[in-house]
Amino acid sequence: MFTRLPQSFSRYLTVVLLLVGLVSQHSLVAEQTGADDISNPTRQTTLLNSDWRFELDGTIEGQDPNLDDSQWLPLRLPHTWNTEDSFDEDPGYRRNASWYRRNLVTPENLGDEHLYLRFEGVNQRAEVYVNGQLATHHVGGYTAFVCDITSLLNPTPGASNLIAVRVDNSWDPDVPPIAKINFTIYGGIYRNVHLLRVDPVHIAVNDFASPGVFIDTLLVTRKEACVRIRGLVENQDASSHDCTVINTILSPEGREVGSARTELTIPETGRSEFETTVGLQETPQLWSPDNAVLYRVKTEVLVEGIVRDLVTNDFGIRWFHFDPEQGFILNGEHLYLKGTNRHQDREGFGNALTDEQHREDLELIKQMGANFLRLGHYPQAPAVLDSADKLGLLLWEEIPVLTRISESDAFRQNSLHMLEEMIKQHFNHPSIIVWGSMNEIFLRNGDGTRSEPSEAYSAKVSKLAHDLDARIRQLDPGRVSTMAFHDSRQYDKLSMLDIPQLVAFNRYFGWYGGGLSSFGRELDRQHQAGPERPLFISEYGAGSDRRLNSIDPQRMDFTNSYQQAFAEGHLRQIKERPYLSGAAWWNQFDFGNPYNQDTIPGINQKGLMYFDRTPKDTYYLFQANFSDEPVLHIASRDWPIRIAYPSPKSNDSAEPPFEHAIKVYSNADSVELVVNGTSVGSRQPDDVCAATWKVPLQEGVNQIAAQAKFDEKIVSDEMEIESRGMPTNLAKEGDPFDALYVNVGSHVEFRDHKDHIWIPDQSYQSGGWGHVAGKPRELSAEGSRKSVDVFNTDEDPLYQSFLVGINQYRFDLPDGRYRVTLKMNDYENSDPATRVFDIKVNNEPVVENLDLAMQADKQTALVTEHVVEVSEGKGLIVDFVPVAGEPVLSGISVVRETPTIKSAGVTRSETDR
Numbered sequence: 023m024f025t026r027l028p029q030s031f032s033r034y035l036t037v038v039l040l041l042v043g044l045v046s047q048h049s050l051v052a053e054q055t056g057a058d059d060i061s062n063p064t065r066q067t068t069l070l071n072s073d074w075r076f077e078l079d080g081t082i083e084g085q086d087p088n089l090d091d092s093q094w095l096p097l098r099l100p101h102t103w104n105t106e107d108s109f110d111e112d113p114g115y116r117r118n119a120s121w122y123r124r125n126l127v128t129p130e131n132l133g134d135e136h137l138y139l140r141f142e143g144v145n146q147r148a149e150v151y152v153n154g155q156l157a158t159h160h161v162g163g164y165t166a167f168v169c170d171i172t173s174l175l176n177p178t179p180g181a182s183n184l185i186a187v188r189v190d191n192s193w194d195p196d197v198p199p200i201a202k203i204n205f206t207i208y209g210g211i212y213r214n215v216h217l218l219r220v221d222p223v224h225i226a227v228n229d230f231a232s233p234g235v236f237i238d239t240l241l242v243t244r245k246e247a248c249v250r251i252r253g254l255v256e257n258q259d260a261s262s263h264d265c266t267v268i269n270t271i272l273s274p275e276g277r278e279v280g281s282a283r284t285e286l287t288i289p290e291t292g293r294s295e296f297e298t299t300v301g302l303q304e305t306p307q308l309w310s311p312d313n314a315v316l317y318r319v320k321t322e323v324l325v326e327g328i329v330r331d332l333v334t335n336d337f338g339i340r341w342f343h344f345d346p347e348q349g350f351i352l353n354g355e356h357l358y359l360k361g362t363n364r365h366q367d368r369e370g371f372g373n374a375l376t377d378e379q380h381r382e383d384l385e386l387i388k389q390m391g392a393n394f395l396r397l398g399h400y401p402q403a404p405a406v407l408d409s410a411d412k413l414g415l416l417l418w419e420e421i422p423v424l425t426r427i428s429e430s431d432a433f434r435q436n437s438l439h440m441l442e443e444m445i446k447q448h449f450n451h452p453s454i455i456v457w458g459s460m461n462e463i464f465l466r467n468g469d470g471t472r473s474e475p476s477e478a479y480s481a482k483v484s485k486l487a488h489d490l491d492a493r494i495r496q497l498d499p500g501r502v503s504t505m506a507f508h509d510s511r512q513y514d515k516l517s518m519l520d521i522p523q524l525v526a527f528n529r530y531f532g533w534y535g536g537g538l539s540s541f542g543r544e545l546d547r548q549h550q551a552g553p554e555r556p557l558f559i560s561e562y563g564a565g566s567d568r569r570l571n572s573i574d575p576q577r578m579d580f581t582n583s584y585q586q587a588f589a590e591g592h593l594r595q596i597k598e599r600p601y602l603s604g605a606a607w608w609n610q611f612d613f614g615n616p617y618n619q620d621t622i623p624g625i626n627q628k629g630l631m632y633f634d635r636t637p638k639d640t641y642y643l644f645q646a647n648f649s650d651e652p653v654l655h656i657a658s659r660d661w662p663i664r665i666a667y668p669s670p671k672s673n674d675s676a677e678p679p680f681e682h683a684i685k686v687y688s689n690a691d692s693v694e695l696v697v698n699g700t701s702v703g704s705r706q707p708d709d710v711c712a713a714t715w716k717v718p719l720q721e722g723v724n725q726i727a728a729q730a731k732f733d734e735k736i737v738s739d740e741m742e743i744e745s746r747g748m749p750t751n752l753a754k755e756g757d758p759f760d761a762l763y764v765n766v767g768s769h770v771e772f773r774d775h776k777d778h779i780w781i782p783d784q785s786y787q788s789g790g791w792g793h794v795a796g797k798p799r800e801l802s803a804e805g806s807r808k809s810v811d812v813f814n815t816d817e818d819p820l821y822q823s824f825l826v827g828i829n830q831y832r833f834d835l836p837d838g839r840y841r842v843t844l845k846m847n848d849y850e851n852s853d854p855a856t857r858v859f860d861i862k863v864n865n866e867p868v869v870e871n872l873d874l875a876m877q878a879d880k881q882t883a884l885v886t887e888h889v890v891e892v893s894e895g896k897g898l899i900v901d902f903v904p905v906a907g908e909p910v911l912s913g914i915s916v917v918r919e920t921p922t923i924k925s926a927g928v929t930r931s932e933t934d935r
């Protein structure tokens with residue numbers, strides 16, 4: 023006969039048997055995960071990501087168990103319904119409610135144990151129902167929440183229970199973020215869901231969804247550490263319990279290096295706190311980006327000698343502070359914070375990333391050599407925090423209170439609640455050093471406009487800023503509070519720079535406004551104005567598009583060339599200012615940005631990596647500056663086709679060949695460049711690790727190689743760069759013309775999907791080509807040079823610049839048959855008869871009374887094509903004759919209909935059509 027074992031002990035036995043593979047798991051533990059691994063005999067954590075069904079229509083009674091959901095979409099979490107619509111041409115994206123449902127089987131032997139659901143993140147309002155009854159609701163899309171579902175379950179073992187979750191990402195003035203903000207609020211259950219099974223006496227799981235145990239180091243030196251462990255134990259039994267809490271500290275190698283016992287009485291259906299300090303019985307192994315060692319606290323709760331709950335929590339031992347003159351000091355040593363920012367979304371997935379994808383992102387950042395990451399603008403997934411701890415990335419985490427606030431009390435309460443959730447949930451992560459409470463809060467006024475805020479509104483903002491900051495300091499005095507300030511007088515007026523412990527600036531000199539070199543001057547001014555304030559740059563950045571380049575890059579042109587120049591200029595100015603604690607580029611990855619269009623609709627393109635995580639050349643600039651590993655990269659992956667421009671004075675393509683600038687990013691002492699097998703010399707990279715050669719390239723494909731020696735190791739990089747000649751004298755004999763593509767009204771080269779390069783515009787010169795009259799313009803939103811979406815095309819950048827009031831476009835072509843393509847869009851009108859013009863080709867009317875608003879709506883691409891015979895050496899003349907308003911033109915291409923043998927234009931002509 024077996025005697026009946028105490029319940030917890032029998033669970034312990036089951037787990038041991040599972041480990042040696044003697045019994046099979048029942049269905050609930052099919053997706054076992056979690057930090058509570060093999061050493062945990064008491065609680066079970068099960069991933070509940072599979073077998074959900076989804077219904078877009080949130081107006082139905084989705085919680086009703088009698089509702090048939092067999093036609094709902096089966097899916098696996100994480101999930102969002104906004105992967106596509108934030109990027110299409112319809113303005114906006116779906117912000118509404120939807121339903122998710124899943125079945126949950128009542129486990130065998132549940133006894134008096136409790137079942138909780140834990141949601142890592144639901145954007146942004148959630149109502150959770152079990153068997154038709156509301157179990158909980160939660161607001162805020164970026165923090166976890168937990169609910170006890172035990173009493174709502176059908177208690178019969180094996181019974182089905184319906185879990186239904188209504189998720190709503192509608193705009194809600196009471197839930198931060200509220201403004202028309204610059205990132206997508208993807209709706210859905212977009213992070214993991216877990217089921218927890220715990221003894222009635224357990225470490226609290228729903229104390230702001232925290233781990234229930236809070237670990238910090240009250241005293242740390244190189245020689246010793248004193249660890250404080252606090253926690254909350256919950257008793258769901260109807261009788262009180264005397265229990266013992268045993269905290270054991272395990273070294274990174276798993277050795278026991280300290281422990282403490284605390285006796286506790288917990289009232290019936292109540293909670294009790296414990297707090298203990300443990301001196302480490304070894305010289306502490308300090309956590310840092312170079313040595314990300316994690317200690318572990320094992321917390322056991324025993325009643326009458328039997329373990330009723332056990333949890334483990336990792337932590338790190340380190341100390342730090344920010345100094346106004348010396349910057350950031352970690353474990354007594356200066357550490358410059360080499361930083362970047364991260365939004366969590368990714369191409370094709372929206373915000374619904376798997377843990378593996380989150381980890382990949384953090385690894386990419388670590389490989390770049392960064393040691394600091396700002397999680398802008400919201401708390402991120404547990405996988406992110408865990409990876410940062412393990413990889414050694416210092417973190418700034420913040421709540422999404424940005425751009426503006428709502429004046430309602432609910433907004434204020436929700437902000438404070440989110441802050442507490444964030445801090446309590448992530449308290450034990452050694453990676454976190456800074457808590458952020460607000461970002462650019464005066465970017466817009468309370469009503470969403472950019473006008474001067476009222477005094478009443480300003481006072482509310484200031485009050486909330488003070489309250490959030492005070493709450494940070496109260497909840498976590500071991501870390502530092504911060505806010506990100508943009509360029510606004512309001513902060514000075516309200517003395518807001520004196521609120522946080524770390525003052526951080528978002529500055530975009532050389533992008534949204536101001537000159538590149540003003541950046542450093544502004545920092546010096548701030549440093550002088552508040553010499554007692556430690557300073558950090560929380561954002562600086564410029565956007566780029568792999569299709570755009572220029573030999574004359576300019577502010578906000580989205581060329582790779584400008585992004586590189588901008589980043590180099592900033593890195594230089596940052597390096598020159600040792601009082602700065604560090605700086606974080608905005609942003610590591612391109613991200614979803616539904617309102618402010620750059621050159622790709624719906625995407626903020628300031629990433630060092632594209633939305634799909636392909637690195638831009640600029641990624642390697644940062645890697646060369648940040649990393650201690652050898653870095654060598656020919657910075658032209660996004661500019662593989664170069665145009666050999668003739669000298670502007672020349673009317674003759676026999677001029678000396680155009681010299682192309684080839685840049686290499688490297689942290690080597692010296693780099694050698696080899697072009698088509700011949701060395702063009704060695705160079706020492708400059709103060710920001712860039713070395714540039716001017717080299718003539720041969721027409722067609724060139725082999726470019728760079729190599730450098732790192733100690734005894736030779737590192738090399740190579741790529742092909744194609745050079746395409748561009749004759750000035752189009753009709754010149756022996757240099758027959760094939761095709762020309764012109765990005766009208768722009769100084770930028772645009773590479774289309776067939777690799778045609780739409781070259782910068784110019785005014786007409788005899789023997790050559792160009793426009794006659796017209797004012798260059800760019801599509802812009804809100805008075806800045808930011809672009810706006812052009813519909814019916816994915817060649818937005820081509821249409822975003824144009825000539826207004828153009829009279830004529832001329833090409834002095836040799837005789838032959840050509841296809842002429844014109845690209846246009848009306849950038850300002852949707853009313854008929856406001857912009858009407860005729861188009862004539864060599865005096866023949868080809869389009870009459872072209873009313874752009876009638877043919878295509880405002881900001882919609884319109885293409886016309888015409889085949890024309892050029893004869894008698896007269897060349898090609900396209901006239902734009904105004905009937906009403908001014909004619910506009912965005913792009914023009916001329917392609918010879920019968921390809922010549924030699925390709926002399928700027929394209930491989932026969933692939934054109």
Ligand code: GCB
Nearest residue numbers: 204461462528561608626628
């Ligand atoms: C900022 C904001 C950030 C934007 C960024 C930009 O200052 O804090 O949310 O995405 O500028 O790219 O405009």
